[in-house]
Amino acid sequence: MTTDINTTINRIPVNTYRWLKMNEANVKWSTINSECKIDVDGNHSFVDASSSHMDDVISGVGTTCEAISSTFNGKTLELSSDNEKSSIVKVSIFSSNSKSSYCPIDVLVKTGCTMTVFMDYNCESNSDDSDDMLYVKTRFILEENATLNLIQSQVMSDPSSLINDVGGICNEKSVFNLKQLFPGQKQTYSGCNVDLLGKESEANVDIAYHVYSKQVNDMNYIINHIGKNSNCSINVNGVLRDDAYKLFRGTIDFKNGSSGSVGHEVEKVILLGKDSVNKTIPLILCAEEDVVGNHGASIGRLDESTLLYFASRGIGEQEAGNILALGMINALCDKINDEELTHRISSYVERKLQNEY
Amino acid sequence: MKEKSNVNDVDRSLYDFRNDEKETYRLNSGLTKDIVEQISTEKNDPDWMKEFRLKSLDVYNRTEMPNWGPSIEGLDVDNIVTYVRSNTKMKGDWSEVPDDIKDTFDRLGIPDAEKKSLAGVGAQYDSELVYHNIREEVAALGVIYTDLESAMWGEYGEMIREHFMKLVPPTDHKFAALHGAVWSGGSFVYVPKGVSVDIPLQSYFRLNAKGAGQFEHTLIIVDEGASLHFIEGCSAPKYNVANLHAGCVELFVGKNAKLRYSTIENWSKNMYNLNTKRAIVSENAKMEWVSGSFGSHTSFLYPMTILSGENSKMEFTGITFAGKGQDLDTGAKVSHQAKNTSSFINTRSISKDGGLNTFRSSVSMTKGSEGSTASVSCQSLMLDSISRSDTIPAMDIRCNDVTVGHEASIGRISDDAIFYLMSRGLSEEDARAMIVNGFCDNVSKELPLEYAVEMNNLIRLEMKGAIG
Numbered sequence: 001m002t003t004d005i006n007t008t009i010n011r012i013p014v015n016t017y018r019w020l021k022m023n024e025a026n027v028k029w030s031t032i033n034s035e036c037k038i039d040v041d042g043n044h045s046f047v048d049a050s051s052s053h054m055d056d057v058i059s060g061v062g063t064t065c066e067a068i069s070s071t072f073n074g075k076t077l078e079l080s081s082d083n084e085k086s087s088i089v090k091v092s093i094f095s096s097n098s099k100s101s102y103c104p105i106d107v108l109v110k111t112g113c114t115m116t117v118f119m120d121y122n123c124e125s126n127s128d129d130s131d132d133m134l135y136v137k138t139r140f141i142l143e144e145n146a147t148l149n150l151i152q153s154q155v156m157s158d159p160s161s162l163i164n165d166v167g168g169i170c171n172e173k174s175v176f177n178l179k180q181l182f183p184g185q186k187q188t189y190s191g192c193n194v195d196l197l198g199k200e201s202e203a204n205v206d207i208a209y210h211v212y213s214k215q216v217n218d219m220n221y222i223i224n225h226i227g228k229n230s231n232c233s234i235n236v237n238g239v240l241r242d243d244a245y246k247l248f249r250g251t252i253d254f255k256n257g258s259s260g261s262v263g264h265e266v267e268k269v270i271l272l273g274k275d276s277v278n279k280t281i282p283l284i285l286c287a288e289e290d291v292v293g294n295h296g297a298s299i300g301r302l303d304e305s306t307l308l309y310f311a312s313r314g315i316g317e318q319e320a321g322n323i324l325a326l327g328m329i330n331a332l333c334d335k336i337n338d339e340e341l342t343h344r345i346s347s348y349v350e351r352k353l354q355n356e357y
Numbered sequence: 358m359k360e361k362s363n364v365n366d367v368d369r370s371l372y373d374f375r376n377d378e379k380e381t382y383r384l385n386s387g388l389t390k391d392i393v394e395q396i397s398t399e400k401n402d403p404d405w406m407k408e409f410r411l412k413s414l415d416v417y418n419r420t421e422m423p424n425w426g427p428s429i430e431g432l433d434v435d436n437i438v439t440y441v442r443s444n445t446k447m448k449g450d451w452s453e454v455p456d457d458i459k460d461t462f463d464r465l466g467i468p469d470a471e472k473k474s475l476a477g478v479g480a481q482y483d484s485e486l487v488y489h490n491i492r493e494e495v496a497a498l499g500v501i502y503t504d505l506e507s508a509m510w511g512e513y514g515e516m517i518r519e520h521f522m523k524l525v526p527p528t529d530h531k532f533a534a535l536h537g538a539v540w541s542g543g544s545f546v547y548v549p550k551g552v553s554v555d556i557p558l559q560s561y562f563r564l565n566a567k568g569a570g571q572f573e574h575t576l577i578i579v580d581e582g583a584s585l586h587f588i589e590g591c592s593a594p595k596y597n598v599a600n601l602h603a604g605c606v607e608l609f610v611g612k613n614a615k616l617r618y619s620t621i622e623n624w625s626k627n628m629y630n631l632n633t634k635r636a637i638v639s640e641n642a643k644m645e646w647v648s649g650s651f652g653s654h655t656s657f658l659y660p661m662t663i664l665s666g667e668n669s670k671m672e673f674t675g676i677t678f679a680g681k682g683q684d685l686d687t688g689a690k691v692s693h694q695a696k697n698t699s700s701f702i703n704t705r706s707i708s709k710d711g712g713l714n715t716f717r718s719s720v721s722m723t724k725g726s727e728g729s730t731a732s733v734s735c736q737s738l739m740l741d742s743i744s745r746s747d748t749i750p751a752m753d754i755r756c757n758d759v760t761v762g763h764e765a766s767i768g769r770i771s772d773d774a775i776f777y778l779m780s781r782g783l784s785e786e787d788a789r790a791m792i793v794n795g796f797c798d799n800v801s802k803e804l805p806l807e808y809a810v811e812m813n814n815l816i817r818l819e820m821k822g823a824i825g
Contacts, residue, residue, distance in 0.1 A: 014425075014747060014749060015424055015425035015426075016425050016717060016719075016749050016751055017425065017717075017719060017751070018423070018424065018425065020719060020751050020753060022751055022753075023425070240757075254767075256742060259742070269754075271754065271756075271757035271759075272757060273757060274724075274756075274757050275724075275755075276755075276757065277753075277754070277755050278752075278753075278754040278755075279751070279752065279753050279754070280751070280752045280754075280763075281749070281750065281751045281752070282750065282763070282765070283747070283748060283749050284737075284747065284748040284765060284767050285745075285747045285748075286737070286739060286745065286746045286747065286748075286767045287742070287744075287745045288739070288742050289739040289740065289741050289742040289744070289769045290742070290769055291739075291767065291768065291769075292766070292767070292768045293766065293767040293768070294764070294765060294766040294767070295748075295763070295764070295765050296762075296763060296764045296765075297752065297761070297762070297763040297764075298761070298762055298763075299752065299754055299759075299760070299761040299762075299763075300757075300759055300760040300761060301757045301758050301759070301760075303760075
């Protein structure tokens with residue numbers, strides 16, 4: 001597909017050395033030229049984009065991405081818990097064959113309610129060769145004591161590209177749980193910005209990815225601790241193979257006044273490709289004394305003892321890599337309470353691994 | 358209820374004294390071709406060096422300011438005097454150094470340390486060295502420790518030309534280019550093959566002149582199988598205008614050699630410290646950095662190590678203490694470029710009284726660095742909520758047969774630890790100082806005793822006045 005928009009997205013909140021080329025991602029994208037098909041199972045409505053109440057919500061990919069969405073004149077999918085104590089909504093989004101499409105989604109979870117939203121991204125053509133471009137922007141507001149479980153997964157074609165943007169605000173004692181599965185496609189740009197505005201609000205992010213061939217996975221996750229005693233965790237697990245490129249930016253930002261807050265960030269990367277590029281920049285920004293923040297990263301190949309374990313069972317390094325890649329995806333799938341979806345993702349990854357390796 | 362601690366401003370009287378600038382020669386402020394040519398003439402540069410300076414000036418004029426790091430808006434190079442010389446030549450005997458300058462170094466304890474624990478000393482005052490000496494027995498081993506300017510004209514001239522600003526080229530960044538244009542002073546050290554210098558050499562840099570810059574260049578070559586510990590100290594009196602330090606350190610560590618480079622940086626709090634340090638480490642060699650950053654208004658300081666030889670190693674141990682009015686951006690960089698290399702970056706930072714602290718690092722593993730390991734550990738302590746502490750580590754891994762680990766934490770002094778120490782009779786102030794001293798132990802234990810004591814004194818000064 002031809003690209004006519006060049007923009008920078010996924011900017012980290014504080015720049016570092018220019019030569020690292022990690023401060024932001026340069027993206028080439030196509031002007032939105034198609035509407036994507038959306039299947040929704042659950043309470044929802046479609047509204048004019050101009051009537052959104054979430055324009056103040058900051059997302060992870062950043063406002064520069066509006067260069068792509070500015071020509072969009074379709075509707076915004078609006079999901080609201082209304083006053084249901086517990087609700088589930090399933091959203092399947094289908095990109096248009098070899099076209100560029102955009103899907104804005106606003107989620108409002110009202111006081112004391114729990115909402116679970118499953119979102120899966122597919123190619124409408126069901127073809128392995130379609131080079132679709134899909135940009136999905138999900139914004140949310142959680143009122144007091146509300147919980148949003150957001151599960152996002154993509155099972156698109158290899159040549160397709162995805163920008164997956166998330167941004168939201170958590171009010172007092174609300175909880176945002178995000179689980180994302182990125183089993184691999186030509187380009188994945190994902191960003192997430194969460195403002196923990198209310199005291200004792202919480203955000204938990206779990207990501208599993210598999211990047212192979214010449215694929216790109218560029219991530220930017222920012223959790224802003226604003227309210228007192230707010231908590232966050234970011235767990236990122238992934239496998240890189242072949243010539244794959246992955247960049248993970250993870251920021252925990254303790255704003256002044258967020259006393260008593262705690263933030264943890266852990267990343268584990270298994271490098272299976274000799275020519276793969278792994279970049280990681282985990283930031284902790286801290287303007288508050290009474291907080292605890294930490295991050296850790298472990299990057300490397302399969303260690304000797306793991307390889308020996310597999311070898312003793314007649315499993316070679318390549319297959320061991322497949323098992324681990326699948327294991328990382330399945331470990332996150334196990335935390336998702338939807339058998340049909342997790343089976344579909346698992347089968348998708350398994351099929352990819354069999355085809356590729 | 359959690360108790361709060363107030364921390365008083367620092368008493369820097371030990372370092373904060375100044376001499377009159379009588380009989381000093383200073384160029385006009387700013388940076389022009391004329392000024393660079395005047396410096397070159399003053400220093401009796403060889404032709405290649407004069408040409409190098411002018412090319413660097415050109416690079417400086419073409420290079421953008423960094424778009425990251427602390428603000429340097431308060432620094433206007435047009436107001437900086439790049440060359441200030443006192444009315445004395447470099448001496449080899451303290452008794453020949455003019456009284457006011459000798460008194461300065463006496464108060465800083467340099468001649469005393471030379472007698473007790475150093476193999477040689479270089480003392481720079483503003484833009485020029487005023488004293489350089491090396492113990493006879495060390496010189497007898499063939500160790501060269503002298504000023505760079507005279508070495509350029511002697512036996513080692515070609516060696517200097519071969520190495521000068523090759524590790525840190527003027528194109529590296531704007532202030533490397535500035536350094537290339539106006540550098541003056543610094544030291545040249547050559548340790549021959551197989552020679553072990555058992556006691557350290559030290560260079561001390563004192564910037565006395567108001568509104569001036571110091572641009573010393575340190576070039577150390579440790580040849581195959583040799584070893585050296587080099588200590589660098591620096592200080593300046595405080596003025597109400599900006600001073601600038603844009604030094605450059607280039608270290609070449611030969612096969613099987615070992616170099617430890619220790620720094621206690623205590624510039625005054627009007628100083629912009631935009632210093633560049635870099636080492637290249639050959640096969641089976643080891644580079645150790647020990648770095649204490651206490652002074653400056655603003656710092657950009659990230660010693661870089663290039664592990665170019667198989668089995669080469671690097672350790673960086675650092676502490677940064679940012680107080681009122683300080684924005685200290687420090688850390689380390691390492692590039693693994695050969696098989697089975699290893700690096701360990703271990704830092705502590707403390708922020709108090711509105712001080713801004715940033716730990717910034719990069720670890721890169723290039724193709725061909727199979728079997729290498731890197732580990733980064735940074736811990737930050739926040740002593741109040743008007744301060745700030747940021748951690749910005751970056752990793753760029755392009756080889757799959759490597760192991761990279763990273764951990765970082767930010768937090769405050771635990772109330773339980775204070776309570777425990779107070780229950781054993783310590784005041785809260787002493788308890789806090791003891792915990793902070795313990796927190797900094799990674800650096801102090803790596804320093805020679807005298808310097809560890811000096812560092813602990815600095816921390817005690819910084820902590821003085823903590824009350825419950």
